[in-house]
Amino acid sequence: MRGRDLVGSAVTSTLRGRIRTVLTVVAVFIGACALTLTSGMGTGVNRYIDVTVATFGDASALYVQKSQPLIELSAGSGPQKYDPDSTQIATGFGVSFVGLSDQDVATIEGIDGVGEVAPVYNVVPTYLQAGQERFQLTLGIPVDSEGVQMASGSVAAEGADELAIPDTWVTDLGFGSPQEAVGATVQIVMTNKAGQQQEFDARVSGVTQASLAGVSRNPIPSTSFNERLYAYQVSGSPEEIPASYIMARAIMDDAGRAGPIQAQLEEAGMIGLTVEDQLGMFRTVINAIIWILNACAIIALIAAGLGIVNTLLMSVQERTREIGLMKAMGMSGPKVFGLFSLEAVFIGLLGAVLGAATGVAAGTYLTQVLAEGFLAGLPGLSLFTFQAPRIALIVAAVLTIAFAAGTIPAVRAARKDPITALRHE
Structure with missing residues (x-):
């Protein structure tokens, strides 16, 4: 057969x-x-x-924060000893955490294998105004990646008072479409240490789409605009307020050396995560x-x-x-x-x-x-x-x-x- x-x-x-x-x-x-x-x-x-x-950020970028960010509650816990060298950042929810200081930034810059270091200020706006409507506002971390998923427009340009808004905000802010929102102007109202308020015009540079990295949950300003808002936020105080950063973005010379760099950061009381780590x-x-x-x-x-x-x-x-x-x-x-x-x-x-x-x-x-x-x-x-x-x-x-x-x-x-x-x- x-x-x-x-x-x-x-x-x-x-x-x-x-x-x-x-x-x-x-x-x-x-x-x-x-x-x-x-x-x-x-x-x-x-x-x-x-x-x-790949689109959220550079694969060679480390996002650095203090290792133990949460340090106190405004109620329900005992008093914390004063440390003049620490930098505390209030979140507005009864919780403070230790931010990075200029000394921490210098430590990061001194680690072998780390190139550019860009610290990120913690900015807490009073509100955002679009037309006659006012909205609570929490700003996202400034990014410069051109690969961020956009519904229209682009990420906020460095050197300009711009921010990119999430696509879920378009209708509420009074725009008919993402395309209509791009180029429009909204106002960010800040309150300084003296209780004075100032309005800052912000151009909508683009409309972001959602992603697993959460990059588009909040409006994202340019780095320079974020720094300008922070400068007003800490103004009006009779004493100089030490710089404090919510985090720092460190660019590695070689992404393959992330492990040794992260180990040195841990020894210095900091933690560095790549985007892959955050999504891991x-x-x-x-x-x-x-x-x-x-x-x-x-x-x-x-x-x-x-x-x-x-x-x-x-x-x-x-x-x-x-x-x-x-x-x-x-x-x-x-x-x-x-x-x-x-x-x-x-x-x-x-x-x-x-x-x-x-x-x-x-x-x-x-x-x-x-x-x-x-x-x-x-x-x-x-x-x-x-x-x-x-x-x-x-x-x-x-x-x-x-x-x-x-x-x-x-x-x-x-x-x-x-x-x-x-x-x-």
């Missing part, structure tokens, strides 16, 4: 017990479909994280969920493999005389083994192809639905992203499991004695 005949005979034999075969194929289908969906989810989410890391926990959680779902899918495939074993063992039992006749007519044991192995592979192929195709179709549909609904706040996120090599690998893995499952029945069929088999009732 030639190879083509073996394949044809295997397909025909598989279709004899249709109900049994269909149930086994369904089990394989479920496992293959689940693996396809979890693989697509892992690819889609991790690709979005990679894009976020999210990536870890997602990957853990994906692995758990993959484990469930693999368990389903193992159960399907047991179904294949059961289906083919019953087939061998029912076709004992047929096997004896084939061997009596000169069919060798290896060919009998090949025949039953092909039946197992055919069952696996049906389940794998149907499961993978259904998984891709379902994932593509869900991606479109979620992008317009639940995940609308994260534009650019394709929850399920499918890659042909991975789909092919899943199908190959399922076929391998099917072949392995069919080995036991195939060996049993190949070893049957033709005389004993022909006498079987």
Whole structure:
């Protein structure tokens, strides 16, 4: 019997017990479909994280803060000893934290492997005014990355009194669209240490879109505008107020040396995080969920493999005389083994192809639905992203499991004695 005949005979034999075969194929289908969906989810989410890391900031940037930022509560805790060398920054929520001082900035600059260091002032505006409406305002950390996801316009230009607003703010500020907001002027009102207020005109440079890094939750000013607002914020005091920074952005000469630099920062009482570090926990959680779902899918495939074993063992039992006749007519044991192995592979192929195709179709549909609904706040996120090599690998893995499952029945069929088999009732 030639190879083509073996394949044809295997397909025909598989279709004899249709109900049994269909149930086994369904089990394989479920496992293959689940693996396809979890693989697509892992690819889609991790690709979005990679894009976020690449666009949010320079991969060689470290964002440095004090190691233990929270130091006191305005109520409910005992008094803290005064430290004239510390720089405390009030958040406005009854909590203060230690900011970076000029000495800390100098320490960062002195670390081998660190180039430019840009400290970030903590600015607390009184309110933002657009037209006749007033809004509470918390400013985001100034960024200069051109890769920040924008709905319109660009990030605030250095040297200009500009800020970029989130896309969720457009309607509330009275603009009809992100395009209409770009170029408009809003007012930021600041209160200094003497209780005096001053209005600063700010041009809207662009409208940002949401991302996992949270870059667009608050309006983002240019660095120079942020410093100008801070200068007024600390003015009016009879005594000079020491400079304090909420954080500092340090550019490394080589991103590969982040570990040693972070270790030196820890020794100096500071902590430095890259964007990848900040998103690392999210990536870890997602990957853990994906692995758990993959484990469930693999368990389903193992159960399907047991179904294949059961289906083919019953087939061998029912076709004992047929096997004896084939061997009596000169069919060798290896060919009998090949025949039953092909039946197992055919069952696996049906389940794998149907499961993978259904998984891709379902994932593509869900991606479109979620992008317009639940995940609308994260534009650019394709929850399920499918890659042909991975789909092919899943199908190959399922076929391998099917072949392995069919080995036991195939060996049993190949070893049957033709005389004993022909006498079987």
